[in-house]
Amino acid sequence: MTRTLASQTVDRVGETVLLKGWVNTRRDHGKIVFIDLRDRTGLLQVVARPELAEGLHAEDVIYVECSVAARPEKLVNPKLPTGTVEIQAAKIELISKAAELPFDMGSETLEVQLPTLLDHRSLSLRHPRVQDVFRVQAAVMAGFRTAAQNLGCTEVFVPTVAASATEGGAEVFKVDYYGHSAFMIQSPQLYKQMAVPMFERVFVVSHAYRAEPSVTTRHLSESIQMDCEIGFTDFSELLDSLEFVGWETLNHVQKTQKQTLAKFAVPPLKLAKKIPRLTMREAQSLIKERTGVDHTSEPDLMPEDEREICRWAAEEHASDLVTITHFPTSKRAFYTAPDLANPEYSLSYDLLFRGMEILSGSQRVSDYDELVKAIKDRGMDPDNFAMYLQAFRYGMPPEGGFSFGLERITMQLLQLANVREASLFPRDMERVDFRFHDTK
């Protein structure tokens, strides 16, 4: 007998079918046992005689031969998509026996602390609530790709091992590369720029590695970036482009993940077609007006500022997104173009979403000599940028781009408390799968 999926049973009333899945929960009611069977399409209640269910526990993999009947109307369970059918087991085969669980996997939410969740990640991933996080994440990626393609971008694949730590700072992972020193890229930034003379418009999905020596709720040591880089463009078109991709990505998630989003107690997305834009200084002034808190001389927005300006955007513009531009040139990477009207500030931007930055980018310095100077001005050696600079030596159009953080978007969409919940196997200073022990 071929397998029937849980969700397909509603179309099989009157038939005998073979189900395959995990025991999500088991409830004993004397003469009958209720098994909630879980497969990739969801949960399904199976009724079994006790002798059939003997010894079955949560997370056992079972094959169930069973009959499908319609439930009497008053017994329909509106909470389950399969709540209209009654499944009576005729035979249950145990395929893979699960060890005793370290915590309850059967409740709707998973009531465990983050370290426990991660120490048992290969188990906790299968909880329906955790599945939902990564179902939404897959939709974020699909939405991004479609939007990037609609912007005219071609996908390219850039390396993650580099010869030098080109984005500066000590926050870089060193690799032993056949006895040579090499480094994991801090972002696909330089390589995606090098691909502009090829396709003009490219998109890249890449891992990014940051050896930040701190543990926060919104940083990962290894994360996934979704990047676009566009040639023959200007600042105004770049703003339109990033807002297009950001809006389309979130709209795709909202359209395709309605049911999943509804399970999380998060307000519906506010996707105003016109995303409000402010310079960083304007944002700081607005915050001062609204709250009395004076951050107008700070060189960057602080996390509380990001939250406040997002409240403003939601209240005044019905938008969960807001674009902030013109960060101080000195606070941005060397490849960021200064605003010629006021070179202290740069042609840079962040996209904020529900209180957090989910995107960053800028118009770039595209002139070779200026770029060499910018590198030297930061105390770096142009020789370490030889392959990067080569792209600019042989004719580079005005260009710019932007980069989304996949885990951060997922986190903000579902209002997760910690970005680690939005990473399948999060890496940080203290953990690679398991926490490092004090003895190395």
Added chain:
Amino acid sequence: MTRTLASQTVDRVGETVLLKGWVNTRRDHGKIVFIDLRDRTGLLQVVARPELAEGLHAEDVIYVECSVAARPEKLVNPKLPTGTVEIQAAKIELISKAAELPFDMGSETLEVQLPTLLDHRSLSLRHPRVQDVFRVQAAVMAGFRTAAQNLGCTEVFVPTVAASATEGGAEVFKVDYYGHSAFMIQSPQLYKQMAVPMFERVFVVSHAYRAEPSVTTRHLSESIQMDCEIGFTDFSELLDSLEFVGWETLNHVQKTQKQTLAKFAVPPLKLAKKIPRLTMREAQSLIKERTGVDHTSEPDLMPEDEREICRWAAEEHASDLVTITHFPTSKRAFYTAPDLANPEYSLSYDLLFRGMEILSGSQRVSDYDELVKAIKDRGMDPDNFAMYLQAFRYGMPPEGGFSFGLERITMQLLQLANVREASLFPRDMERVDFRFHDTK
């Protein structure tokens, strides 16, 4: 004036337009200069008076204001999609000056040796022929994703930094991870298996890192893998699945990249709906029959065997693809399920394409105790596999999967001489962007 792309000029006859792009070639004919302008849509011939083109050289970025006229029929150039229009420059603005080129970029193929091509990768990538390679590569990825989704797989994102070198061997890159030892994954294999209890069917696009101490035409130290992993399956369904994804991927490329493929002097793809299947031993016997070369006691297919069996598949089955199964258990990774009918051989498979393996995979050992034993039998420590084994401890269905090499498929599709030509910035033992110097 907004920009007109090269390919759009055929619809703008009689208009004045603004073109933006690179000088692909420049030819001086006394009173007129011919400039082949290149943008992301291709090449376009621009006619200019010498004074407008003064000082312009190959790879300069220019903006051209020009008129578009229809060419007299006898002057139509059938070799260019824009060969029906005559473009007369009125004004040329130099946007970015290119340095003198180290080699000729204007000929149809790029007649330079591989080391030169790679030493100037940021330049050579923009050659139309090289662009085509990566346009085809993007289509391979798009075809794979669509096929994987049609197979019911959900996309997941797995880490690339791991706590131990879990697939064995010394061919692994070591990372300094906050003072701890960590390793770059040799493949996403273990993590994709760990995701099976989540979505049952997953696909993963991941970098894979192999510190192979050799330089060959078909190995890269960093490469891109396209993986599927499927739960509740068996060997026969796995063979159907890998052939479905392989066939659909190539068919997508053939359908969407017709013009690009035609530019490469490669025969049309032979995509028989039924892909021939042989066990490794059957393949060896067949080769002996056909060629007299006796490799029947070898433990694996050799490169020349792969080529010969592909010739057979093409000649006898009109198929550029052939599936080889049942490699010796001892030659495959520990997670490979042995064939219970003859445990010396495994439920493994390779997919060969035009003479080279482009896919590898197997039914997996899904029983926890057998898996622990398999790890120990290979002399490895199950403690190093704790997070992996956790997935199997708590109920794992029968499962299996497969993995495609993106660069190899691209190489074989276009019959490139070296896999490095199919990698944007190839990494090998001797090169990260540039070759390592003798002095480190």
